[in-house]
Amino acid sequence: xxxxxxxxxxxxxxxxxxxxxxxxxxxxxxxxxxxxxxxxxxxxxxxxxxxxxxxxxxxxxxxxxxxxxxxxxxxxxxxxxxxxxxxxxxxxxxxxxxxxxxxxxxxxxxxxxxxxxxxxxxxxxxxxxxxxxxxxxxxxxxxxxxxxxxxxxxxxxxxxxxxxxxxxxxxxxxxxxxxxxxxxxxxxxxxxxxxxxxxxxxxxxxxxxxxxxxxxxxxxxxxxxxxxxxxxxxxxxxxxxxxxxxxxxxxxxxxxxxxxxxxxx
Numbered sequence: 001x002x003x004x005x006x007x008x009x010x011x012x013x014x015x016x017x018x019x020x021x022x023x024x025x026x027x028x029x030x031x032x033x034x035x036x037x038x039x040x041x042x043x044x045x046x047x048x049x050x051x052x053x054x055x056x057x058x059x060x061x062x063x064x065x066x067x068x069x070x071x072x073x074x075x076x077x078x079x080x081x082x083x084x085x086x087x088x089x090x091x092x093x094x095x096x097x098x099x100x101x102x103x104x105x106x107x108x109x110x111x112x113x114x115x116x117x118x119x120x121x122x123x124x125x126x127x128x129x130x131x132x133x134x135x136x137x138x139x140x141x142x143x144x145x146x147x148x149x150x151x152x153x154x155x156x157x158x159x160x161x162x163x164x165x166x167x168x169x170x171x172x173x174x175x176x177x178x179x180x181x182x183x184x185x186x187x188x189x190x191x192x193x194x195x196x197x198x199x200x201x202x203x204x205x206x207x208x209x210x211x212x213x214x215x216x217x218x219x220x221x222x223x224x225x226x227x228x229x230x231x232x233x234x235x236x237x238x239x240x241x242x243x244x245x246x247x248x249x250x251x252x253x254x255x256x257x258x259x260x261x262x263x264x265x
Contacts, residue, residue: 011150013037014260017192017231018123018252020044021053021106023113025258030115033262035149039231039251040123040158040192042110043103048073048206048234049256055102060087073206077164103127107134114139119147123192124160124167124232144179146186152226152265155183157191160232161211177215185223188263194230194250195220199238206235220246227263 014033019026021044030036047053051065064087071080088095107130114120116138122128128143135141142156157179159169183189194200196212203210210233220228224245231252239250251261 010264011152012262012264013149014262015039015190015229015251016254016260017041017229018234018255019110020047020255021110022255022258023109025254026110027113027115029254029260030118033260036115036118036260037154037190037229038114038118038120039190039229040121041125041231041252042123043106043125043127044255045125047255055099055106058102059091059098072165073208075208081166100127100130103130107131111135111139119149119154119156119190121156121190121192122158122169124169126158127168128158144182146183150265152187153185154188154190155186155225157183157189157216160193161213163211173213173215176213180213180215180219186225188227188229189216189220189225189246191216191228191230193232194236195228195243195248197241197243197248199241200230200236200248200250201233202237203233204235204237217243220244220248229261229263 012033013035014029015037016029017039018041020041044054046056046065048069051057051069052062057065068080068083071083091098111134118139120139120141121143131141143158146153146155159171161173161176162170194212195217196214201210201212220243228246228248229251233250234252236250241248
């Protein structure tokens, strides 16, 4: 990482989201920056681009991964849940324990790859209770909280809203809105999910609208932060757009590209 900002020297921040198991590139993501910001989804359960990668195919094989992706893409969520339940019934062990063991293995590698300093919040597929065990002294975890970096105030809100996918860290709209409110006015608003704008929430590969936040959109319009940064939607119709005075940027492409998004001021 670059030295701590001093005097009038410009500050450079690298931002990543949707890491999904890419520890190799994560270890280099902070090169040349004063800090790294991570907006969650460290865990890789299932790679929709490569069905051989992730916890699901490791447990059940690529053919079953192909099947569940096809069902989810077709929005046949109830069939997908029943299919998944049949697979898990054959494991013969406690499902939660098996998943936690696999997640712990990924977290050990991923948190070790974080540079110092890193400021991070959770994604919807993350397991927040485990982060306290793996986040080292150089990693600050924030959720509904704010921090100053290089003279700018950054606010962080993690997690996603409830969906038929039932991923690990989904919360109610009311709880999410309360976290947005707690952050208050900031220069850079960092969230895992995007504001609820059709161009920002539609995934062109999964062929579905992901859940964005109306509360986030409202606060962007009201408080006019310089930037709204988010991930969650891997292949959006639009990666960048302005909402009033705010530049909204989707940085959720790290798993595939291995390249952070850079912010400098």
